[in-house]
Amino acid sequence: MNLSLWALKAGDRCEILGYDEVLPENYRTRMMEFGFHPGETVACLLSVAFGAPKVYRVSNTIFSLDEEVADHIQVRVLGPDG
């Protein structure tokens, strides 16, 4: 099932498919520098209350992304994080 990264719940894992054109080039560049490449597996570790930025793990690094960015990263859900 294809979703945005922001739609993931805590415990979900996904594979990054790509970025929306809405997201500017500099944002996409920085995200890929952080390891959010198409094809990379990302786990949603925490979905903090009241719409606060969510916590994601990519490789061995943990990032917090807000909706403004995460909503424009297209992903394929892989299932719960083992």
Place this chain on the structure above:
Amino acid sequence: MAKIILIGSPNSGKSLLFNRLTGLHHKVANFPGITVDVGMGKMRDLPDTVLVDFPGTYSLQAISAEEKVAVDQFHLALQDPEVEQVLCLIDATRLEKSLYFTLQVIRDCERQHKPVTVLANMIDVLDNHGLSLDVAELGAALHTPVLPVSARTGKGADAVIRHVSAVRTAAVQPSRAHLLDAPDVLLRGTAHQLARRYGPKGDVLVRTQTRLDSFFLHSVTGGISFFAIMYLLFQSIFTWSAPAMDAVQGAITAMADWVVPLIGNHVARDFTSDALFGGIGAFLVFVPQIFVLTFVIGLLEDSGYMARAALICHKPLRLFGLTGKSFIPMLSGVACAIPGIYAARAIDSPRKRLLTYMAIPLMPCSARLPVYTLLIAAFIPAGTAFGGLVGWQGLAMFGIYFFGMLCALLVTGLISRTSKDHYTDLPFVLELPPYRVPGLVPLLRNSWSRSKHFVTKAGKIIFTVTVVIWVLGYFPNYGTDLGASWLGYLGRVVEPLFAPLGLDWRYAVAILTSFLAREVFVGTLGTIFGIEAADDNITPLVQHIQSSDLHIGSGLALLVFFAIALQCVSTVAILSKESGSGALALKMFVGYLLLAYAAALAIYHLAAVLG
């Protein structure tokens, strides 16, 4: 003197390693126009070699103006013949994030024929978790020497110094250039492959972090711990620094009591007493507060909690154009704007930092308290309502505090909407660093360095303004009558400006002198009204104001004026230094002055209409 550049990503432990390699002796310089620090220090055991600590950056492909300055400075430094080598620090526990940047550094150094050594930090963390990094294999893959180090324990630091020395004496041959023409996209792919091949396997490193995050970011336990930690932070600014502030004030007073009577000439005596000791005392008293706040904020940063606090606050502050990282500077501003402005350094987005600078002076700082206390006592009845549950004066104090905070958010909210914000700034992508035990010695040194910066940089401006105001208030009648001084004359000149608020020249003079510090307003009014030590006991001054014919609308107008106006030379001076823009500080001073005046005028007329 030979220079060695130390460069690395944020959160890679660069500052700690810099201190290890230099023996904690460094000085700080600023790039012109921005607040990016470049630390410099002689390398331990290599007295003819200077280590240059470049600001942490995620990439050499800058995506903001401020990053571009840092990257441009790095490229300029590579062209400097004195720069002999580059040390590139990576986080061995999070290779992917570090390796793309490392490959960019290696490529750009190859282009300038500068040898690079990669330092794999946090090797102790890998050891503790039974993991390892094959530095020889990684070095072979990068065609660059890779040395394991631990900035925290110091392990490997001696080997780094020996290696730097060996490269200098050509005992180590430079590597063959292999990335000269590699585009960034190729480097990104290579970094990804290398991280997969050599990076630590498994998730043991993030498991502890995730467990702690489940507590600190939980909607209940996270909220409680956030308020508890912020309460401690606030206490540190207000309460813990108070004894040291009192001690500084006491020492200056004692010194003045000893020195001043020894001076024969009465003009020199008055100058030494009022301008020199009074002026120096007015800003030196902030030093303990800056020291304590810098230390506590350092503890939060080093422990990894600061990033979590920013995450918790981000959503509500974003509504007003700010970021979660604005919260701590703004909270600090409730005690004093100066440490708040220093704390805003942690905000990586230039736009958000600017908006935070604009919010901080509107936060109700402690210097406003004596002014509010005087005006509320003079104009608000002391009665209570709801069976004694609500006191009008307490409600007024709460109201004026809340008004300041509301103004701060409204100003930033409005300004952030006047220009395009969406996607023109750095994205809110916050790396959550691992939780760590902070290193106390570097934190203490940093706090000392920040306090020294305040004294040396802001002190000159503050002292100059103090002397100017003293001269205006002292001459031509040698301090016998403030009303007959040049300052009194100036008060009468500007009186027409304050007349629409129902205020005469005496209040105008008090407002002028309060630019030194807001609380000076109380003492100046006391002097003009002939009331001794009004700033220690305000009751006679309150009675004097109450018995005068000053309208309540004027009192409320003064309250609103002081809530908004940037009446503090120390804040203006620090704003100018920290933002690197005297024009910004001037614009903020004038802008808030006009806004304060307009709001005061509106309140005065509203009060007149309501009777």
